[in-house]
Amino acid sequence: MRSSYTETLEPASEAEAIDAFGDGEGVTVLAGGTILMPEVTYGRYPRGGRTLMLHRAGLSGIRGDGPVTIGAMTPLAEVAARGIEPLASAAAAVADAEIRNQATFGGNLCAPPGRESPRGDLQTPLLVMKATVRSAGAGGERTEPVEDYLAADESRLVLSVEVSPPDGAAYVTQRRPHSHSYSVISVAAATYDGVLRLAAGGVGSSAVRLRAVEAALADGQPAEKAAGRAAHETRPQDDALASAWYRREILPVLIARVLQQVEEAQSWN
16 A cells, blocks of 8 residues: 655755656656646645655756757746747747746646646647757656657656757647636647648647648648648547547648748748
8 A cells, every 4th residue: 555655855956856756656746836736636646655846956947049958947937938939939828927937848848638628738839849858767867859758658857858949930729718728729830941840739648740741731732731631640539628529620720820820920031
């Protein structure tokens, strides 16, 4: 039987945080607490084990211009203020100012799927920004593309993420009005040396690259027809915000909209 006693760990450096996390077994990571604390309040999180509190571990801050390194404990409000698109727009659209000042970059990235709504709003822009995730866990530290990090079924401690600012970018989201505002579905786009990258969130357990749409556009298909290819690489679900049917219907609309925004932005350059 698991003990109800919880040991609290407060590392004072990145190295201490990595050591305290170990292989992640029996460890609950507390970053901003905007996801974890409601789970605890509603009795959805098991008691016992170790709670790793990262507020003193020195994992916050944004460094560099191209590429840019973002610490896992950086508040979403700071990410939004930095203005690196499409990441800034996605961060600025998360919930409200209260949540954005408390929630952390790493916590949002690795948030598990929610019971009532999608989570991980920043996954969508990170997938198109050539992001790499530096993390620690079983086997030590490693750096890998964000796609590989999201696909891995293992417990790892996110330390920082590196992104490459694109030549052009756009981000659109369909939201449900609420006191904290929830994203039903989102689409991000970024271009590097004329090559377009697309991703969508709210269409599965985590955000996905829309590679079939990218390929169709590269082959010269019109945006409306290419957007229809997204149905082959997404698995939307019903939840408290919207039905799977609604998400399937609105996704091509958002793809067309984000493509138009990218085109308009490039015409101004």
